[in-house]
Amino acid sequence: MKWGIRVAISVVGALLVFGVCWGGLALAHVLDTPLQVTIAIFVGGIATAAFNVWIQHADNQKAAMPMAPPPHLVPPPAPSQPGPHSVTVGKTQLAAAYARQRIADAWQLVAWLDATSRDSLVSGLQRVASELQAAREVSLVQPGEDAAATAKRLKSWLETCEEPGLLVFDNATEADTLRPFLPATGPCQVVITSTNRALTSLGTPVWVGRFRDDEGLDYLRAVTGRSDKDGARLVGTAFAWLPLALAQAAALIASEGITYRDYLDQLEHVDLDACLPRSDRVDYPRGLPQAVILSVERLPDRCVRMLELICVLSDTGVSRRLLHAAAEDGETPADVNRIIGALHDASLISFIGDDTDPSSALSAHRLVTRVLRERAAKLGLLQPLTADTIDILDRLTASARQADARNNPWLMELANHICALNTHAAKLVTDPVAYNLDTLHWRAASMLQDQGAYDQAVALLEQTLADRRRVLGPDHPDTKQTERNLERARAARPAM
Numbered sequence: 001m002k003w004g005i006r007v008a009i010s011v012v013g014a015l016l017v018f019g020v021c022w023g024g025l026a027l028a029h030v031l032d033t034p035l036q037v038t039i040a041i042f043v044g045g046i047a048t049a050a051f052n053v054w055i056q057h058a059d060n061q062k063a064a065m066p067m068a069p070p071p072h073l074v075p076p077p078a079p080s081q082p083g084p085h086s087v088t089v090g091k092t093q094l095a096a097a098y099a100r101q102r103i104a105d106a107w108q109l110v111a112w113l114d115a116t117s118r119d120s121l122v123s124g125l126q127r128v129a130s131e132l133q134a135a136r137e138v139s140l141v142q143p144g145e146d147a148a149a150t151a152k153r154l155k156s157w158l159e160t161c162e163e164p165g166l167l168v169f170d171n172a173t174e175a176d177t178l179r180p181f182l183p184a185t186g187p188c189q190v191v192i193t194s195t196n197r198a199l200t201s202l203g204t205p206v207w208v209g210r211f212r213d214d215e216g217l218d219y220l221r222a223v224t225g226r227s228d229k230d231g232a233r234l235v236g237t238a239f240a241w242l243p244l245a246l247a248q249a250a251a252l253i254a255s256e257g258i259t260y261r262d263y264l265d266q267l268e269h270v271d272l273d274a275c276l277p278r279s280d281r282v283d284y285p286r287g288l289p290q291a292v293i294l295s296v297e298r299l300p301d302r303c304v305r306m307l308e309l310i311c312v313l314s315d316t317g318v319s320r321r322l323l324h325a326a327a328e329d330g331e332t333p334a335d336v337n338r339i340i341g342a343l344h345d346a347s348l349i350s351f352i353g354d355d356t357d358p359s360s361a362l363s364a365h366r367l368v369t370r371v372l373r374e375r376a377a378k379l380g381l382l383q384p385l386t387a388d389t390i391d392i393l394d395r396l397t398a399s400a401r402q403a404d405a406r407n408n409p410w411l412m413e414l415a416n417h418i419c420a421l422n423t424h425a426a427k428l429v430t431d432p433v434a435y436n437l438d439t440l441h442w443r444a445a446s447m448l449q450d451q452g453a454y455d456q457a458v459a460l461l462e463q464t465l466a467d468r469r470r471v472l473g474p475d476h477p478d479t480k481q482t483e484r485n486l487e488r489a490r491a492a493r494p495a496m
Contacts, residue, residue: 091193095168098191102166109165114316115172115192118148119456123412125151125181126453128167132157146454151181158183166191175199211241219243220260223250231260238264239287244365248291251347252298270294275375284367292371295346302328303342308376308385309392310349310362311369314420317352317361319413326392377428386425387433390440393418397443401450411447418444419460426467438467442482449489461486 102110109132113124126147129140132154140157141150158165165188172178172194182190182202192202211219216236217229226232239245253263270290272278296304309326310318323340324333340362343349348368352361364372376382397414422441429437442464449457465486468479 092170095170095191095193099166099168102189107166108163109188110168111166112168112170115169115178115194116315117173117459118177119453119459120316120416121169121177121181122147122151122455123453125154129154129157148455155181155183158188159186161186161188163187164189169193172196172199175201178202211236211243211246213241216241216246219246220250220253224253224260226253226260228260234264235260238267239291240285242285242288244367245285245288245291247347248288248295251345252295255345256298267291267294270297274378276371276378277374284371288367289371292348292368293375295348296372296375299342299346303339303346306336306339307343307348307364308372308381309389310364311372311376312385312389312421312424313417314413315363315366315369316416317363318417319361321410322392322396322413322417323362325396373424382425383429383433386421386429386437389421390433390436393421394436394440397440397447401447411450412453415444415447415453415456422463422467434471438464438471438478441467442485445485445489449492454489454492458486458489461489 096112099110099112109128111124111128113128114120115124126141129150132138133140138157140153158167167183167188168191169178170193172192173196175196175198178192178199179202192199213233213236217232220232220235221227221229224232235249236246239249249263249267252258253260258266267287267290270293272289272293275293276289296307299307305328306323309323313322320337320340324336327333327336340349344351344362349362349364352363373382376385393414397411397418400411400414418440422437422444426434426437426441441460445457445460445464448454448460461482465479465482468476468482472479
């Protein structure tokens with residue numbers, strides 16, 4: 001079942017979008033021409049990551065890049081003034097809906113960029129420049145050039161380009177990281193999502209908040225088919241009308257045909273002490289860990305294993321290609337797709353792009369992945385999970401590098417997953433898994449350098465060196481080798 005509402009947003013010129021703490025925030029930078037946009041938002045999962053690049057080629061043929069935006073969104077309303085404990089997960093969804101509207105309007109350039117770090121930001125901008133160069137025959141990428149230099153050249157080009165375009169910087173963390181790459185003039189619009197209040201200096205804030213009571217009631221009735229308003233209100237109140245938690249609840253209620261009160265009774269019996277470290281729970285919105293764990297406990301074991309794999313990989317999305325390659329013994333691609341479909345039906349993942357396209361991707365909300373990782377650590381599952389994931393990524397990177405090609409998106413995806421796995425697990429696992437992860441992490445740096453992502457390679461080697469000094473000591477041969485590799489990587493970086 002799909003359920004939709006329409007949200008009207010009035011934007012003047014360039015648009016910037018932010019989110020703060022558990023509240024969302026949209027910023028609009030004012031230019032000249034008013035623009036009225038109506039956005040249709042549909043429910044079928046929680047969208048947490050969207051697409052990379054979409055361009056209209058000069059010959060008027062559309063080029064749809066991998067990881068196009070999902071049509072499944074939960075729309076939190078915007079409170080006039082968020083309180084200190086306001087909750088939302090809607091900033092990315094709203095930005096994704098706006099971007100899709102721009103694609104529907106036949107805008108020539110729409111790009112979605114992971115802004116969680118400078119490395120991911122400049123790498124994404126470099127890809128935008130590469131696609132523009134190939135489509136428009138403009139000179140934006142110089143051979144062997146650092147990604148940041150290409151990103152700044154792209155900025156200059158956008159400032160003089162006469163066609164409208166849209167850049168979405170998702171989950172930005174620091175204003176100073178973004179400023180050098182934001183077009184200051186021209187028709188290009190910019191959207192930023194963030195949880196950092198300091199970024200409000202880049203635009204005018206518009207908050208994205210929770211469902212209002214009546215909207216939450218309508219949503220629960222539409223998804224579950226149940227008209228028990230009092231029961232629905234109890235569920236909504238239990239989660240403070242948080243869209244992400246309501247999506248979990250509605251999916252389970254609908255799939256099992258239970259009442260709202262049955263669901264709340266099951267929720268009350270979730271044993272958090274057995275699943276999560278007590279010290280980490282205070283950071284979650286009310287009831288969310290219980291809702292996620294209850295949904296996960298209803299899944300077949302194979303679905304849980306796939307979800308756990310997704311949760312230790314990159315938050316920006318996992319391609320079906322990787323999940324097909326990680327199939328267990330005897331599984332066909334169709335079997336894997338059915339498992340993916342079951343996770344989607346449970347509102348635990350979102351599709352990124354056309355869910356029938358083998359090149360598409362999927363993701364889980366960052367709060368869901370965090371619950372799953374902490375659950376794995378508490379249950380003693382993180383060590384074997386990390387070991388299995390290392391084996392998968394090691395096998396895939398070895399085969400990918402045999403068919404190595406510069407600017408290979410598959411190699412870049414694998415490198416990003418290795419970096420994410422190291423971030424999620426490095427300090428929580430022990431040898432020999434820790435040593436194998438460190439080795440794989442070092443290999444990812446080499447892959448990034450081979451692909452010309454020098455900034456990312458240097459940052460990764462710096463992290464590897466810090467880890468090896470901490471674990472192995474400053475005089476260990478592996479530590480010394482990493483120091484030499486870092487020096488070579490820094491020397492290979494083109495001068496700015």
